[in-house]
Amino acid sequence: MDEKQKYDVVIIGGGTSGCACAYNCAKNGLKTLLVEKNNFLGGLMTGGLVVPIMKSSINDINCDYYKKLIQVSKKYNAQITYKDGNDGWLNPELLKIILEDVLSFDNLDILFETSTESIIYEGSIIKSIILNSNLLSLPIEAQYYVDATGTAEFSILANCDILDSHDKKQQNSLRFILGNVNLEEFCSFIKKIDNNEDITNTYRDEINTNTELHFTTASTWDTLTHWALDKYLQQGVKDGILQESDRAYFQVFSIAGGLGQVAFNCPRIDNYKNNPYMSSKELINARKAIYRLYNFVKQYFPGFQNAIITNIATQTGVREQNRVKTKYVFTKDDLISSKTFNNPVLMANYSIDIHSDKKNGSILQKTSNYMLPIESLISANYENLFAIGKILGADFEAHSALRVQKSCMSMGEAVAKHITKMN
Ligand SMILES: Cc1cc2nc3c(=O)[nH]c(=O)nc-3n(C[C@H](O)[C@H](O)[C@H](O)COP(=O)(O)OP(=O)(O)OC[C@H]3O[C@@H](n4cnc5c(N)ncnc54)[C@H](O)[C@@H]3O)c2cc1C
Numbered sequence: 001m002d003e004k005q006k007y008d009v010v011i012i013g014g015g016t017s018g019c020a021c022a023y024n025c026a027k028n029g030l031k032t033l034l035v036e037k038n039n040f041l042g043g044l045m046t047g048g049l050v051v052p053i054m055k056s057s058i059n060d061i062n063c064d065y066y067k068k069l070i071q072v073s074k075k076y077n078a079q080i081t082y083k084d085g086n087d088g089w090l091n092p093e094l095l096k097i098i099l100e101d102v103l104s105f106d107n108l109d110i111l112f113e114t115s116t117e118s119i120i121y122e123g124s125i126i127k128s129i130i131l132n133s134n135l136l137s138l139p140i141e142a143q144y145y146v147d148a149t150g151t152a153e154f155s156i157l158a159n160c161d162i163l164d165s166h167d168k169k170q171q172n173s174l175r176f177i178l179g180n181v182n183l184e185e186f187c188s189f190i191k192k193i194d195n196n197e198d199i200t201n202t203y204r205d206e207i208n209t210n211t212e213l214h215f216t217t218a219s220t221w222d223t224l225t226h227w228a229l230d231k232y233l234q235q236g237v238k239d240g241i242l243q244e245s246d247r248a249y250f251q252v253f254s255i256a257g258g259l260g261q262v263a264f265n266c267p268r269i270d271n272y273k274n275n276p277y278m279s280s281k282e283l284i285n286a287r288k289a290i291y292r293l294y295n296f297v298k299q300y301f302p303g304f305q306n307a308i309i310t311n312i313a314t315q316t317g318v319r320e321q322n323r324v325k326t327k328y329v330f331t332k333d334d335l336i337s338s339k340t341f342n343n344p345v346l347m348a349n350y351s352i353d354i355h356s357d358k359k360n361g362s363i364l365q366k367t368s369n370y371m372l373p374i375e376s377l378i379s380a381n382y383e384n385l386f387a388i389g390k391i392l393g394a395d396f397e398a399h400s401a402l403r404v405q406k407s408c409m410s411m412g413e414a415v416a417k418h419i420t421k422m423n
Contacts, residue, residue: 003139004128007033007109009419010142012116015043016405017389018148019099020065020412026105027064028420033140034103034110035131038315041099041110043150045405046092047315049175051255051263053088054404056350058369062410062417065102069409072102073256080214080256083203088406089214091257092177093311114138119158124383126158144384144419148412152322152391160381161325165396170319171268171355173249174286178294179310181262183213183254186303190217194228214254221247222360236296246289246296249355249362261310267293270357273321287312319355319390319403326393328375335370335398344371346410352401367401377415386415 009025011018014036022034034041044050057063070087073079076098078091090098103110114133121127126145131138147154152162187202194200200217219229221244233250236242251265267289272278290312297304332352333339352365376393379385387393388411390403402408 004141005033005138007031007140007142008423009033009144009146010035010129010140011146011148012154013043013148013150013389014038014041014110015148015150015389016045017408017412018043018146019103020409021146021148021388021416022108022412023065023068023103024413024416025419026103026108028416029107030416030420030423032105032108033142034108035114035116036110036112037115039112040096041103042092042095044315044317045090046095046099047313048317049092049177049263049311049313050317050405051090051092051253052082052086053090053406054350055084055086055088056348056404056406057410058347058349061344061347062413063406065413066406066409068102069098073098076257078257080205080212082214083201089256091255092263094257111138116154116157119154121158121382124381126382126384143423144386146386146388146415147324147391148388150318150321150390152324152387155324155379155385155387155391156322158382158385160379160385163323163325163329163393163395165320165323168396169271169273170400171357172271172282172319173266173268173317173355174283174290175266175313175317176264176290176309177255177258177261177311178264178297178304178307179261180306180308181260182303182306183215183260183262184303186301187213187215189302190215190229196228199227212259216251216253218249218251219247220249220362222362224360232300233296236300241296241299242292243289246292248357250293262307264290264293268355268357271318271321283316320396320399322391323399324387324391324393325380326376326387327378327380328373328393330372330376330392330394330398330402332395332397335367335401338368338370341371341373343374345374345377345414346407347371348402348407350401350404350407352397354397354400363400370401372402372407372411374414374418377411386419388412388415
């Protein structure tokens with residue numbers, strides 16, 4: 001295919017933020033191409049098994065896509081609204097189908113199993129790119145390019161400046177799901193042992209199903225907090241079933257439309273940013289830890305006796321890796337001081353949330369409402385390149401609050417609206 005295909009906008013990465021951007025570009029009439037290296041959409045929401053969407057946005061700024069996603073997910077029985085009013089509890093496997101439904105537009109092409117081979121630029125303008133789809137080279141020309149890769153792979157290929165976090169890093173996690181769990185039995189057990197509603201709570205979805213029981217609970221090895229489940233994990237370590245590191249962070253949720261399924265936001269693993277050999281070893285360690293945790297819950301938690309491993313994430317849970325230098329780099333001070341900006345991308349209040357490998361090193365710091373400016377999503381190196389989602393231009397601490405899914409979706413939506421105005 002030698003002739004260049006022409007688009008108004010090309011979005012690289014069909015994950016959390018990229019899908020939001022593609023939806024809004026297409027809805028606004030732009031000829032749009034969405035490029036995804038996996039054979040499904042959703043990124044961390046599907047391949048990473050990251051559920052639920054955290055409550056974060058205030059005032060519904062740039063939440064059209066989020067609302068559409070919730071509305072369509074309801075149609076597939078893949079959504080519940082939890083008792084705290086969070087309607088972002090979705091089913092990660094069904095989302096692969098739902099996202100294709102949401103993104104079905106005549107003016108939107110999706111290319112799966114495709115990555116960028118090269119980028120052709122003149123001065124501060126990206127002119128065209130060559131994609132690689134199953135070893136076939138595809139020349140593409142567009143007015144605007146959006147890096148939604150979650151890794152900044154596109155921006156790095158374009159030689160953009162990347163922000164340095166000076167050895168600060170978040171732990172990664174490899175999430176997994178167990179099936180065939182008796183939720184009634186497990187919920188009556190956790191309710192008896194933990195009355196801290198902030199950590200452990202259950203909810204029967206009477207609005208939709210009248211039967212589905214949901215819950216969330218967690219445990220950490222931090223000594224400053226006393227979470228009820230930890231004594232069971234400590235016992236697991238004493239009995240040789242778990243390793244000490246398995247106690248670091250243990251968090252589980254039920255899944256919308258996933259009867260008898262439980263999603264694990266663990267184990268945590270080390271984040272070797274520039275060492276692929278160590279990163280690969282860590283994935284092997286993570287799967288060993290998953291097997292330990294699986295055997296542990298089967299033996300120690302009522303309801304898990306007949307559990308089976310149904311999913312192990314196909315995308316590693318990388319919380320933070322590369323952030324792109326943008327026209328305005330948003331800082332922790334901006335966030336804490338609730339600095340105001342005209343036409344903000346979002347208004348949110350999700351906490352500063354840093355997962356550390358050290359005991360008592362993790363931070364979950366509540367914040368007031370904060371805004372993000374569009375300039376934090378516009379590349380400092382190219383006029384027609386945007387960076388959205390977890391690669392936005394923010395410092396390490398501000399990033400830890402802004403990286404949640406609803407905020408990433410608002411970033412995609414805001415950039416789509418910005419491009420529409422400029423086009
Ligand atoms: C372990 C963990 C737990 C979390 N828990 C929560 C939670 O409970 N609630 C919440 O709201 N948020 C949570 N988050 C944060 C949130 O899930 C992410 O920050 C957010 O989903 C990132 O969205 P994104 O669009 O930047 O990246 P992604 O969703 O990862 O999307 C990136 C996409 O780009 C594709 N891609 C990458 N490179 C290329 C390429 N070269 N060419 C084409 N495609 C490419 C990938 O395959 C992927 O589909 C968690 C994150 C992690 C890691």
